[in-house]
Amino acid sequence: MNILLLTSEFAPAMGGIGTYAREIAAAASRLGARVTVVAPDYAQHTDDDDRSLPFEVVRFRGGLHSMRDLPRKIMLARRGVRGDRYDVVHAADWPFFIPLALSRWRTPARVLMTVHGTEINETQTTLKRMAIRGAGVFGPRTEVVANSRFTETLFRERFAVDPRRISAINLGVSEFWFGGRRTRREVRLAHRLPEDRLVMITVARITRRKGHHLTLAALSRLPDELRRRITWLVVGPDGEADYVGDLRRAAGEAECDIRFLGSQSNEEIRDLYAAADFFCLTGTPDTTGRVEGFGLVYLEAGAAGLPSVATDVGGVADAVLADETGVLVPPSVESISPAIAELAADRGLRAILAAGASAHARALSWERCAATTYGLAYAGKRASANHAMGKTA
Template identity: 65%
Template sequence: MRILMLTSEFAPVRGGIGTYAREVARAASALGADIEVIAPDYGRDNTVEDRRLPFEVRRFAGGLHSMRDLPSKIRLARRSMASGQYDVVHAADWPFFIPVALSQHLTDGRIFMSVHGTEINETQTLLKRLAIKCTGVFGLRTEIIANSRYTGELFRERFAVEAQRVHAIPLGVSEFWFGERKDRAATRAAYGIPPERIVMVTVARITRRKGHPATLAALSDLSRELRNHLTWLVIGPDGEADYVRELRSLAGSISCDMRFMGALPDHEIRDIYGAADFFCLTGVHDPSGRVEGFGLVYLEAGAGRLPSVATSIGGVPDAVLAGRSGLLVQSSIDDIARAITKLAENADLRSALGAGALAHARELSWARCAARTYGLQPAARPSHRIPDHVPPAIQPREPASAIKAYSASSP
């Protein structure tokens, strides 16, 4: 099978779409497909890094997408699609939707377009919807690949496309996250964390929709004894400057060992997963229209046998199986606080859900994702049964917190 993938985001830039494009291409190649990826060069020579990949990467001059880049992308898609006989032409993200649609007459191959969540809402302006309609982006030849059931349903709500042309295919986890990590005790010692402490870790850009204040407010609701026994490691680059300042100010108002670690390389994050007790990311609904289409980071933590505390928004329920790989709760401070308490106080529960998180991460491989996307023969792999353990229901209780009031009124 010959596959042409066009993406506006790729290494060396780090991001969800870039990860998706690289890992699907890598997995498709391992399953026997002949795949070419067309990606921006970001104004640098990427030859050395690209040669390490098991597929061909053709770079074009450019960086992160801007609407002024659309004419050049249209010309690029036309040249690329006319240059070879492809079984599949895959627009891995929305900036290549119109370019591929305008050139689909140049190929007999199947036309795939991947949707990731937020861009579905961002294309609802009158001008963008008109452009999509006039160029036949979601015409009868187009098959939609959604990264979760939620994203697929959101797409169908916004566009009149038949259900049989929308395929919800959850993302996968790179084998890297299952790899060797430093000894738990050594990692804790390196960060000055005593062995008896419960370590909760969050990995996400510090931005509003990731919900750090909700977690912080929940921590303020814990008993003083438990809060003094817990360390919260917050890993990720800063987002909106005003939001980061507010969060840091709030963090100083409660008695808790909360550490802002900044952006860390993946190998250090993998080591920290091995030294932590559970993962926590409590995303909130974003009025701007940005959504959590899936939640790959929960699976990466699961590969380190970490169960998750997560809020049931967007596509997260595909990444965190409620009661099997983590505790999935509503976006309320009470529910988050109770879930954190359950995992912090119950080692047996952490172990059972951690085993389920590992099994779920193993099941959702990139090989499975590529096989389902392109109709390739999946590689044989051992079955990893996910435990059927379901923790007791979380009962409501009365909260009281100054931080809770801030969280409830924050966007």
């Protein structure tokens, strides 16, 4: 099978869509497909990194998407589909939906478009809906792939598309997150975390919709004795400056050990998971229309053996199975605080949910995701660790 994957986000930029494009391309390659990825260059030299991947990467001049880039993407799609005989042409994110729709008459290939959640709401303006209709984006030949049941439902509510052309295919988790890492003792020593500390970790950009303020308020409600036993590790880059400032000030006044560790590499995050007892990310509904389409980070934590405290927003319920892989509660302080208390105080419960989280993550491989998306043969086996994250042996 010959696959052309068009994406407006890719390494070295960080983000969920870039991860999706890289991982599904690598998994399809491991399953025997020939994959070509078209991605922006971010004004950087990426030749060495691109050559290490098990698929071809064709870079175009550009960065994160703006509407000014649309004419260039239309030309890229036209040249791309014409340049080779593809079996599948796949737009990994919405900036390539219109370019691919305007080019599909040039190729007999299957036409796939993946929706991730937020962009479904963002395309509801009058101008964008007119452009989508005018280009026939979701016309008869287009197959839509949603990254969760929630995203599928949201798409159906917003667009009148034949349900038979819409599929919900959960994302995968890389073998990297199951792989070797430093021991719990080594990491705890490095971060001065005593063995008797209960370590809760959050990995997410510090932005309002990720709900760090809810977690902090929930911690403040815990009984004094339990709260003082907990260390909260906050990993991720800063988002809105005013929100980050307020959160840091509130954390400084809280009677709890809270450590802001900033951005960390995947290897460092994997080590921190080894030192932690459970994961916590309490997203909240966002009035701007941004949504949590799935929640891949919960699976990555689960692969490292961590149960989660999570809020039931967006597609999180597909990533965190209630009372099987974690505790899933409404996005309110009144619900989050007892959930943290329950998981922190009950080692047996943490062990049961950790086993479930690991099994759930193990079942959701990228090979499964690629095979289901593209119709590739799949024996149900994961890639070996030395092929994780797109690396070659």
